[in-house]
Amino acid sequence: MSYYTMTAFAAAQALRRGEVTSRQLAEAVLERIAAVEPEVCGFITILDEEEVLSAARQADRLLEQGRAPSLLAGIPMALKDNICTSGIPTTCASRMLAGYKPPYDAFTAAALNQAGAILVGKANMDEFAMGSSTENSAFQITANPWDRERVPGGSSGGSAALVAAGEVFFALGSDTGGSIRQPASFCGVVGLKPTYGLVSRYGLVAFASSLDQIGPLTRDVRDCAIVLDIIAGYDRRDSTSVCREKDHYTAYLGGEVRGFKAALPLEYFGEGIEKSVRDIVMDAVGRCSRLGVELAEVSIPSTVYALPAYYLVATAEASSNLARYNGIQYGLSVRGKTNLLALYQDTRKEGFGAEVKRRIMLGTYALSSGYYDAYYLKAMKMRTLIHDDFEKIFKDYDFIVTPTSPTVAFKIGERKDDPLTMYLSDICTITANLTGCPAVSIPCGFVDGMPVGLQVIGRPFDEGRMLQFCYCLEEALGIKGRLAVSPARMEKNIEHI
Amino acid sequence: MKVSREEVEHVAALARLALSPDEVDLYTVQFNDILGYINMLKDVDLDNVEPARHPQPLSNILREDHVVPGTAAMREAILQEAPEQEDGFFKVPPIIE
Numbered sequence: 001m002s003y004y005t006m007t008a009f010a011a012a013q014a015l016r017r018g019e020v021t022s023r024q025l026a027e028a029v030l031e032r033i034a035a036v037e038p039e040v041c042g043f044i045t046i047l048d049e050e051e052v053l054s055a056a057r058q059a060d061r062l063l064e065q066g067r068a069p070s071l072l073a074g075i076p077m078a079l080k081d082n083i084c085t086s087g088i089p090t091t092c093a094s095r096m097l098a099g100y101k102p103p104y105d106a107f108t109a110a111a112l113n114q115a116g117a118i119l120v121g122k123a124n125m126d127e128f129a130m131g132s133s134t135e136n137s138a139f140q141i142t143a144n145p146w147d148r149e150r151v152p153g154g155s156s157g158g159s160a161a162l163v164a165a166g167e168v169f170f171a172l173g174s175d176t177g178g179s180i181r182q183p184a185s186f187c188g189v190v191g192l193k194p195t196y197g198l199v200s201r202y203g204l205v206a207f208a209s210s211l212d213q214i215g216p217l218t219r220d221v222r223d224c225a226i227v228l229d230i231i232a233g234y235d236r237r238d239s240t241s242v243c244r245e246k247d248h249y250t251a252y253l254g255g256e257v258r259g260f261k262a263a264l265p266l267e268y269f270g271e272g273i274e275k276s277v278r279d280i281v282m283d284a285v286g287r288c289s290r291l292g293v294e295l296a297e298v299s300i301p302s303t304v305y306a307l308p309a310y311y312l313v314a315t316a317e318a319s320s321n322l323a324r325y326n327g328i329q330y331g332l333s334v335r336g337k338t339n340l341l342a343l344y345q346d347t348r349k350e351g352f353g354a355e356v357k358r359r360i361m362l363g364t365y366a367l368s369s370g371y372y373d374a375y376y377l378k379a380m381k382m383r384t385l386i387h388d389d390f391e392k393i394f395k396d397y398d399f400i401v402t403p404t405s406p407t408v409a410f411k412i413g414e415r416k417d418d419p420l421t422m423y424l425s426d427i428c429t430i431t432a433n434l435t436g437c438p439a440v441s442i443p444c445g446f447v448d449g450m451p452v453g454l455q456v457i458g459r460p461f462d463e464g465r466m467l468q469f470c471y472c473l474e475e476a477l478g479i480k481g482r483l484a485v486s487p488a489r490m491e492k493n494i495e496h497i
Numbered sequence: 498m499k500v501s502r503e504e505v506e507h508v509a510a511l512a513r514l515a516l517s518p519d520e521v522d523l524y525t526v527q528f529n530d531i532l533g534y535i536n537m538l539k540d541v542d543l544d545n546v547e548p549a550r551h552p553q554p555l556s557n558i559l560r561e562d563h564v565v566p567g568t569a570a571m572r573e574a575i576l577q578e579a580p581e582q583e584d585g586f587f588k589v590p591p592i593i594e
């Protein structure tokens with residue numbers, strides 16, 4: 001029995017029925033990792049086998065005593081490598097933080113630990129979360145488990161690939177402009193970016209502070225709700241964390257969707273979207289109406305201006321956040337010459353990759369004297385217009401439905417030399433970050449064997465009904481929980497080397 | 498609005514990034530591409546629009562000015578990651594010549 005093929009929820013039920021132990025789940029996952037990780041390369045750090053098994057033993061003890069802290073007790077998982085884990089390397093896939101061990105746990109890392117989930121390792125990503133393919137990692141390329149020559153997406157490509165390949169039951173990623181949803185779409189898994197402020201950013205290495213959010217990557221919608229239940233919540237150590245009554249997302253699943261109203265903005269279905277992707281998404285949208293969901297075409301005119309606004313806001317905030325990497329308190333330190341300026345320049349020259357440098361430069365330029373009004377201020381004003389447009393839509397509709405990405409996963413190396421094309425592919429996902437709205441990508445079909453994601457954007461803090469809708473749609477689409485590579489197929493791939 | 502090589506060098510200096518001449522060339526080209534695209538924002542009438550400094554209407558979150566002492570263990574863990582330290586201080590090259 002391949003335990004790693006189960007969803008987290010199915011595994012949780014099996015644990016409680018005594019059909020499997022956490023130790024067996026951990027062993028299954030470690031075996032799976034040994035078999036496929038050399039191909040996928042999703043992990044930057046894998047914990048010691050003994051550490052993992054010891055945590056599993058602890059979970060088994062609690063389960064036996066009926067004291068399991070949550071549904072995730074004993075379930076193996078991975079965390080994106082920009083989420084701080086005390087004493088465990090947290091590198092952000094950058095030479096700047098190679099080997100860096102944080103002295104504290106992120107809120108989400110601690111929450112999952114307290115919930116009894118088993119950390120197996122830290123997932124690969126684009127350096128400092130800047131990228132849409134995970135090719136910007138300073139350490140390794142992660143392969144898309146559905147096709148080894150294609151990217152898993154980014155920046156949470158490692159997290160998405162690990163879940164899709166069955167190396168962990170679920171993972172956490174982070175999303176600033178689509179970095180959970182796009183890899184989810186490319187890897188055929190569910191990925192959710194919560195409302196800004198719902199999940200604490202304490203311990204998330206900052207990229208763009210007004211856009212970043214941590215969220216789950218899971219095999220199906222139910223697992224997503226389960227993980228969100230654990231990681232959502234007020235944290236006074238994150239001053240942007242919202243204090244509100246805690247919602248129970250799993251309670252929404254199975255609720256009626258008849259009567260929900262979904263808006264289809266024509267700007268998200270236009271020329272920039274590949275026809276084959278548009279067709280699959282429209283097919284899936286058709287199922288919505290069969291479920292009794294009312295659909296309507298709308299227009300969001302500010303959409304075309306969202307990308308330039310995003311790349312100004314995100315890079316400006318990044319240039320500010322990454323100023324802390326100066327070779328003094330932690331991380332890389334290049335001390336060849338004996339003056340302070342050289343320490344800064346040489347450390348940052350060696351520590352940062354090309355994409356990170358490019359974004360820091362763009363952001364610095366946009367904020368600099370003489371250009372602030374022309375660029376950053378304009379971008380912030382554009383953000384208001386986009387926010388207002390979304391508010392208008394949400395007066396009459398419950399959700400906005402779009403493709404997650406204009407294409408399926410592209411080939412490794414295809415876009416490396418063309419940053420602008422890479423940026424343009426974020427068109428469907430960035431508005432959710434700019435407006436702070438929650439958004440989720442669920443697998444809705446395949447094009448030439450590669451997964452396609454459908455995106456649902458909801459009102460702020462309406463994750464419950466969003467998941468309710470997605471749960472129903474996922475059922476109707478009939479492709480949930482499908483693993484990237486069946487055990488037989490992956491073994492076959494390895495034979496071909 | 499064309500960005501010159503000199504401006505790119507100036508920005509690199511502001512960002513404390515040492516760039517090679519090849520990198521300066523590459524970034525100058527890429528900047529112009531990207532900013533050329535971003536320039537479409539000039540088509541939008543934004544004169545009477547308030548800048549959105551935040552995705553949600555949050556205001557300054559304050560707390561009581563109340564010291565929460567750290568522990569020796571915490572201090573150790575922090576200093577452990579310091580590239581150079583002396584007597585519990587982060588050590589840096591001379592600031593004043």
